[in-house]
Amino acid sequence: MRAWLIDEQTGVEALRLREVADPTPGAGEVVLRVHYAALNPADRYLAERQYPAKPAMPHILGRDGMGTVVAVGPGVTDIAVGDRRIVLRGDAGVERAGTFAERVAIPVESLVEVPPGWQETEAACATLVYLTAYQALTTWGSLADSSTVLVTGASGGVGVAAVQLAAAMGHFVVALSRSQDKRERLLQVGANLCLDPALPGWRLALKKTLAPRRVDLAIDNIGGTLLPEVIDTLGDGGRVSLVGRLAGPVPSFNTAALFFRRLRMGGVAVGANTNAESRAAWTEVLALLQRTNTRPLVDRVFPVEELPEAFARLATGPMGKVLIKVAPR
Numbered sequence: 001m002r003a004w005l006i007d008e009q010t011g012v013e014a015l016r017l018r019e020v021a022d023p024t025p026g027a028g029e030v031v032l033r034v035h036y037a038a039l040n041p042a043d044r045y046l047a048e049r050q051y052p053a054k055p056a057m058p059h060i061l062g063r064d065g066m067g068t069v070v071a072v073g074p075g076v077t078d079i080a081v082g083d084r085r086i087v088l089r090g091d092a093g094v095e096r097a098g099t100f101a102e103r104v105a106i107p108v109e110s111l112v113e114v115p116p117g118w119q120e121t122e123a124a125c126a127t128l129v130y131l132t133a134y135q136a137l138t139t140w141g142s143l144a145d146s147s148t149v150l151v152t153g154a155s156g157g158v159g160v161a162a163v164q165l166a167a168a169m170g171h172f173v174v175a176l177s178r179s180q181d182k183r184e185r186l187l188q189v190g191a192n193l194c195l196d197p198a199l200p201g202w203r204l205a206l207k208k209t210l211a212p213r214r215v216d217l218a219i220d221n222i223g224g225t226l227l228p229e230v231i232d233t234l235g236d237g238g239r240v241s242l243v244g245r246l247a248g249p250v251p252s253f254n255t256a257a258l259f260f261r262r263l264r265m266g267g268v269a270v271g272a273n274t275n276a277e278s279r280a281a282w283t284e285v286l287a288l289l290q291r292t293n294t295r296p297l298v299d300r301v302f303p304v305e306e307l308p309e310a311f312a313r314l315a316t317g318p319m320g321k322v323l324i325k326v327a328p329r
Contacts, residue, residue, distance in 0.1 A: 003101030025073030038125035065099030153221030
């Protein structure tokens with residue numbers, strides 16, 4: 001089969017498309033013929049040695065995807081050859097071979113069914129971003145009804161998912177994006193208010209709109225110099241769920257900003273979930289999406305041969321998810 005390999009963690013620029021042996025399913029595993037696989041910033045981080053995993057080399061990246069079962073291992077009784085499945089969450093693309101290949105071996109516990117009515121592209125790109133967004137929204141416990149949720153980097157995969165889920169939960173959603181076109185699209189997928197964080201007056205405009213209330217929960221996908229500005233928008237008891245660092249490290253931050261409003265900040269990592277927790281969260285995600293008749297948002301699909309171009313598109317800040325088409329159905 002064909003697969004994209006990295007021989008060392010020097011970045012996605014080192015990716016090479018090669019012929020490798022087909023995987024064989026072990027006990028409790030199946031082999032999927034991959035139809036579509038989705039890209040995530042975490043794939044790039046792992047390729048750049050900015051992720052704690054240390055897979056054996058050469059390694060196949062790719063954490064998201066869907067396909068058809070073509071082989072089953074010993075002990076597998078509830079999945080058959082010909083079934084379509086989505087990769088839920090597990091070690092695929094992290095410690096074991098991932099979905100940037102024509103075939104991938106996956107433990108059955110890390111697979112879920114394609115939701116009824118979903119396109120294959122939608123199914124292939126959903127699980128990681130929605131599980132991440134759901135954890136970001138719920139890690140501090142249930143929010144009060146009609147809370148204000150602010151999402152940075154709202155046009156990215158986790159950003160769009162967070163906007164959609166927060167809207168389905170009944171919250172007032174503030175989305176930050178530098179692009180006018182993306183802000184208009186975010187209003188269509190669930191945001192109540194969209195602001196440009198590049199404008200000096202965005203915080204004042206937000207405070208005037210929300211007065212006398214302020215932001216209850218911020219979901220930060222960006223980091224960098226934006227994070228202290230986001231913290232400034234929080235009200236008493238406000239929380240920050242830290243998801244990403246697309247803008248790099250926070251250059252200067254005074255922790256006194258947290259004291260008097262009793263603010264809390266915490267990291268989001270779906271890798272810490274048990275399989276049971278991931279399955280329960282996925283069930284909740286599907287119920288929320290059904291409530292608002294919402295689907296994953298696909299930005300663009302590239303041929304499998306153009307994975308480097310797909311990563312270049314991911315780096316530009318897409319509107320939704322970037323995928324590769326690996327094998328025909």
